[in-house]
Each structure stands twice: as C-alpha cells, then as structure tokens.
Amino acid sequence: MISTRNIRVIVAVFAIFSVILFFASSQHSLGDQLQRVKPISHPDASDHTRIGSNTLQGNSPHKAGSEPPYAQPKKKPESKPYKDDSKPKIMADKANSNSPSNEKQVGKPLSNEEQVGKPNEKQKPSQDCNQVDYVVMIDAGSTGSRVHVYEFNTCKSPPVLLSEKFEMLKPGLSSFDTDTKGAAASLDPLLKTAMETVPKDKQGCTPVSVKATAGLRLLGKEKSDNILKEIRSHLENDYPFAVVEGDGISILDGSLEGVFAWVTANYLLGNIGNEEKVPTAAVFDLGGGSTQIVFEPEFGNNEKMVEGEHKYDFTFGDHKFTLYQFSHLGYGLMQARNKINSLIVKAALQNNKELKNSKINNKDAAKDAKATISINNPCIPPGVTAENVQVDISDNEIYLVNFKGPSVASGAQCRFLAEQVLNKDAECTQKPCSFNGVHQPSLTKTIRKNQDMYVFSFFYDRTNPLGFPSSFTVEELSDLAKVVCNGDQLWKEVLLDDHVKQLNEEPQWCLDLSFITAMLHTGYDIPLHRELRTAKTIDNNELGWCLGASLPLLDKSNGNWKCRIKETTNA
Secondary structure (H helix, E strand, O other): OOOHHHHHHHHHHHHHHHHHHHHHHHHHHHHHHHHHHOOOOOOOHHHHHHHOOOOOOOOOOOOOOOOOOOOOOOOOOOOOOOHHHOOOOEEOOOOOOOOOOOOOOOOOOOOHHHOOOOOOHHHOOOOOOOOEEEEEEEEEOOOOEEEEEEEEEOOOOOOEEEEEEEEEEOOOHHHHOOOHHHHHHOOHHHHHHHHHHOOHHHHHHOEEEEEEOHHHHHHOHHHHHHHHHHHHHHHHHHOOOEEOOHHHEEEOOHHHHHHHHHHHHHHHHOOOOOOOOOOOOEEEEEOOOEEEEEEOOOOOOOOOOOOOOOEEEEEEOOEEEEEEEEEEEOOOHHHHHHHHHHHHHHHHHOOOHHHHHOOEOOHHHHHOOOOOOEEEOOOOOOOOEEEEEEEEEEOOEEEEEEEEOOOOOOHHHHHHHHHHHOOOOOOOOOOOEOOOOOEOOOHHHHOOOOOOEEEEEHHHHOOHHHOOOOEEEHHHHHHHHHHHHHOHHHHHHHOOHHHHHHHHHOOOHHHHHHHHHHHHHHHOOOOOOOEEEEOOEEOOEEOOOHHHHHHHHHOOOOOOOOOOOOOOOOO
16 A cells, blocks of 8 residues: 555656656747747858959849849840841950850850841941041050051941051160161051052041050150151151141050050940940050050949049940040060069179179160079079060169079969069059059949950960960969969970970060969959950951041041142143
C-alpha cells in the first residue's frame, strides 16, 4: 500500500514534469511567432555587397546588368537612325563580345549580313546632286606628319564623306628645331600626295590647313612660331591650295584636339548628324606628347557638370552636346617613357659617378652621341637591352644610356613607376579627379555600361601588332603587359613568330604597356572588367582629330579662307 508520503512525491514529480512541458511548448510557439514577423531581406541585398564601388553601377543596389542609378525613366522606343539597325564596320580585328545583351550596341562590329547601311545613309545626296569639295588637313604630330585629303559631297548637312587619302612620314616638325626651311620642306611629299588627289580644277578652292600638336607645344613658342611662319610662306608661294587664314597654320589647342577626335569617331560611327539623338562613344586618344579624353557624361537629376575649362558645349546638326574634355600635356607615350626613364636615371645618379660625368648639356650635342653606360631598368624584359636611349631630365641635363633588363621579370615594379609619374596623389581641388590633380567626372557613374569607350592611336599601335583583338577588357590588357614584360621565353610560348619579331624590334614595349594599363586603370579609374574598343580606321577612314577639324572648313562663309584665282595676262 502506497503511503501518503509517497503519494505526495508522485504528485510533486508530475507537477514539475507538467511545468517543463508547458514552457517547452510556449518557447516553440514564441519562436514561430518571431519567425513570422521577422523582416524579409530585399532580394538584391546580397548583390549590393558583391557589386561594390568599382563597377559601372557605382554603389547602387542594382543587380549587375541593370540600368545604372542615374538612368532616366524608360521612354517609348524611338525610331532607329540606321537602316535595318546597321552600324559601320570597324576596320580592326574582330573579337567575341561578352555582353549578355542581344541588342546591337552603338559602334559594334557587325557580320557581313548586318552590313546593310552606312552612317548617315539617309543623308546621301540624290543622284542629280554632285557637288564635291575637298579639304587638305596636315597633322604635324610629335613623332611624324600625316596628310588627310578628304572628299565630301556637300549637298547635305552635315556633308557626306566620300573618300579619304592618307599618308604619313617621319620625323615630326619638332625634330627640326631651328631649321625652319627644313621643317617646311619636310611636308613636300605629303603635299605632293594632295596635288595628285585633288583634281586640278578644284585645287584653288580647296582649303589647306596645318595643325601641329604636342611636339611643337613642347618645343617652345619662339621656335614653333618660326616653323609655322615658314610653312605658311611655303604653302602660299609654292602650292595652289587656299591656305586657311588666322589659325589655319598653327598649334592646335589641346581641348580642340580631343573634341575634334570625338567628332571624328562619332561621325564615322553614325552617332551624330542624325535626326534622332543616340548615345555617343567616349574617346581616348594617346599621342606621343599628350593624351586626350572626351566623353558626354550623363548625370543624375540633382547633378550637373562642374564649370571649368574642361566643359565644352557645341552643336552638331540639330543636337546640342555638352562634353567633358581634357588634354593631358606631357602624358603622351613618348613623354611618359621619358618620365619613367628619368626616375630610373635619377636613382642611378646617386651612386654612379660615371653616369654623372656623362651628362650632356643640350639636345644638339645629344644627336650624334653614343651611350657608354648601362644600367638596369625594370621596364625592360629579361635578356633585352634598349640601346642609346636619350633621357631628358631637363633641357640642359641629358643622358644617353643603355637600359638592360633584370635577370628576373619585374613588370610589377615597372607598373609602380608608371603609377608614380601619373601623380595620382596630387591635390584635387574639384573632386573627383583622374590624375595629376585634374577634375574628371567618374566614368563608372556617368557612362552607361553598354556605352562604347574607344581607345586609339598608340593604344591601337601597342596592342594590335601583338594579335590583340579590337575589343578587350582592361584586365586582359594588364595580362598582355605581364606577358610582354616576362621576356623572350614566354613570348615564344604564347605569341606567334610575327608578334615576337615586333617585340624584338621595340625593347621598350613592356614600359609602354605598363604605362597604358596604369593610365587607364589607376589614372582614369576604369574598372578592370570594363570593355574597351580600339581601331585604326572606321569604314577605311582614319580615326583622330583631322576629320573633325576638316568639317567646319567646308563652310566657306565661316571657314576663314577664300578661293585662289589664278592670275592670267592677255598676250
């Protein structure tokens, strides 16, 4: 028989067990309620952390591939300015596009089946209109001079480009220094080409203009003015063309050099001169003495371009454009070489007495000198030597050296030197800045992801000869620089024989690619994954500033030139 005491124990145990079951059940129910009221995470939240700030979406929580935060509300689709949605063919090696979009992007190379129309096809003159005019434009660059002879049909506005004759020669005008007559005479082969191209009955009413760029800018005002004066006299006295007055024979302002290059590219791509306004391509032009950047930034509703010399407003056809432009004088490829090599020579001067004693006091004395001193240079690949390299510390401190590559590839050290000369840490008074303290709107925030970015001139000359495609990312360009900086053994494994031959003929190719990559990525802040496009010609027409500068000369009333009338005498 169970005692009273035992009954009490059993009841107590049962009560305790019941309490435990009650609390366990209550906690489970409370957990369910918390789970039901817990806020649901936004489906794009994880994408925001992945995208980061170094993308074309900026810091926006948009998924990759969506419109950037500055995009305006979508409008009804407009009529397309090209027949059958065609675009002009780009005369460069084609590359596979990684773009997920099926839409044809402005300026993309198309297959033969898609080559239905041409830019400005709707503006082609009717068969009964055959007004043809010519322009002769000479580009006197730092490394050489080039002539462009353009043939236009001027029945429509803007005029339709029919053909272009192009020829170039070396050296540039600046190499003649004080020899003004020699500088003027150096253009004769180019002018002969113009004489052979322009029909004789058109020559007297064909404007000719000579525009010098960074080479003469760096030569100094007195010397450059004397050369240009002699060229004008030579043209007026010895050739039948109508010489453009005023600034027709002059140094081209750096801002106009970039703007005209932008006009050339977008005119040839068919992006401007149409009834409908379409997105335009950004342009990066790398010369020998300077480099230009020009693009049409798109700002958000509460933002606008900072006022300053970088802002350029103009009208082309029926549309107004507000461009950002800047010409970085002294940051062309040849000047960049000298800046980087100067850092190496200055470091060597600290402990190399023989190098100190080899100083040359002027450029004339350096012309016939030979290098007798060799120093290591991380921008030269292993086993390679760059002989007789002239390094100008200043006008009166010049050294001639043989640069030798180290025993081990040092591409990273070369890239470090390239970033140093960009002066990225310079004071930025108007943020954001690119390099050397120069204000520039962010390319990742003011250019759409599928908007073309064209790099040409030396950008093309340092990539295409090595078998690089016409479309590539900055990261792929960086990979190419690593291959080139590694030396002959890797070249033979990765590159074709023709490409290896190119590298053997130019020992400073590693330096060039290191600087180009540093300028695009570190200088301009272009993300590594961003696709770039390069070309030498579009529809067989040369890229550069010359076509853009020639178009205004077709307006006789504002072109600042008059037809030359040949004087005749009656017998």
